[in-house]
Amino acid sequence: MRILVVEDEIHLAEALVQILRKNNYTVDAAHDGEAGLDNALTGIYDLILLDIMLPKMDGISILKNIRKEGISTPVILLTAKGEISDKVTGLDSGADDYLAKPFATEELLARIRAASRRKGEVLPDNALKFGDIELNTATLKLSTVSKEIKLILKESELLELLITRKNAVTSKELIIEKLWGFDSEAEHNNVEVYISFLRKKLAFLNSSVSINTVRGVGYVLEVKA
Ligand code: CA
Numbered sequence: 001m002r003i004l005v006v007e008d009e010i011h012l013a014e015a016l017v018q019i020l021r022k023n024n025y026t027v028d029a030a031h032d033g034e035a036g037l038d039n040a041l042t043g044i045y046d047l048i049l050l051d052i053m054l055p056k057m058d059g060i061s062i063l064k065n066i067r068k069e070g071i072s073t074p075v076i077l078l079t080a081k082g083e084i085s086d087k088v089t090g091l092d093s094g095a096d097d098y099l100a101k102p103f104a105t106e107e108l109l110a111r112i113r114a115a116s117r118r119k120g121e122v123l124p125d126n127a128l129k130f131g132d133i134e135l136n137t138a139t140l141k142l143s144t145v146s147k148e149i150k151l152i153l154k155e156s157e158l159l160e161l162l163i164t165r166k167n168a169v170t171s172k173e174l175i176i177e178k179l180w181g182f183d184s185e186a187e188h189n190n191v192e193v194y195i196s197f198l199r200k201k202l203a204f205l206n207s208s209v210s211i212n213t214v215r216g217v218g219y220v221l222e223v224k225a
Contacts, residue, residue: 001116002026002044006036006059007051007078012101016049019105025112033057040066040073047116048075050095052086060086060093067094074115110164113137130163131209131223133202147205154179155201158194162211162221171218195219 003025007013013029020027028045030036033054040048040062048066052059063075077090077098087098096115099108113126117137126138135142137160140151151159157179162170172191179194180186199211208224 001046002028003112004036004039004045004048005029006031006033006040006048006054006062008032008054009051016108019108020112023109033059033062037062037065040071041069043071043073045073047112048073049078049112050075051078052090053080060089063090063093063095076111076115104164104166106166107164110160114160128160128163130166130221131207133205133207133209135159135163142201142205144205144207149201149204151198151201154194155198158191159198162219167220169214169218169220174218 003020005013005016005020005027007016007029008031010031013031017027017029028039030039033056035056036050036054036059037057039045050059050062054062059077063077066073066075074096075094077087077095079086079090079098079100090098097111099111110128114137126136128135128137132144133142134144135151135156137156140153140156141148142151142156142159143149158175161175161178172188175191176184176186176188180190195211195213202209202211210222210224212220212222214220
């Protein structure tokens with residue numbers, strides 16, 4: 001799988017290239033908007049990590065250009081923290097996802113797996129681990145060393161989100177945004193239903209992992225002592 005990184009902060013670009021190569025992706029980097037667009041227009045990439053603020057041409061313009069040319073390569077926008085309007089414009093312009101800088105490596109890799117799955121590719125490494133559980137996001141199997149159970153897609157997506165956020169509390173709003181999309185009709189009840197399904201499945205597995213409710217804030221995974 002070949003990834004294009006378009007990022008003008010050289011240190012970040014180099015770090016991304018290293019991380020991705022270590023995870024067996026083929027990577028090219030471009031450090032300004034024009035070079036990024038030239039590369040992207042070749043259509044050879046399976047995924048593009050695209051910074052928004054770039055010299056010569058901004059990321060949103062690149063995105064609009066490549067979509068206009070009919071290139072459907074999944075694009076993950078890299079946004080500076082809190083640029084809500086950029087996120088919305090980006091998603092409206094045909095981005096598949098966005099990631100706020102700074103981000104954790106695990107989250108970046110999970111988003112890349114998710115974006116490339118949407119393209120219909122199955123990657124060899126779909127396993128996520130937390131405590132004594134392993135989630136395979138391709139087969140939707142949740143397992144411990146001694147037992148396994150099949151999840152439905154929404155349960156898998158929800159657990160994947162909680163695992164990739166590790167010790168951070170995940171709000172119901174974020175869960176709705178990730179699982180159902182920005183302008184969906186999904187409500188807090190929907191989230192509560194899937195959380196309760198997941199809790200039952202974790203209990204079935206006798207897992208030491210639990211989903212804790214942080215009242216008024218959201219949910220966080222915890223490993224029971
Ligand atoms: Ca930049």
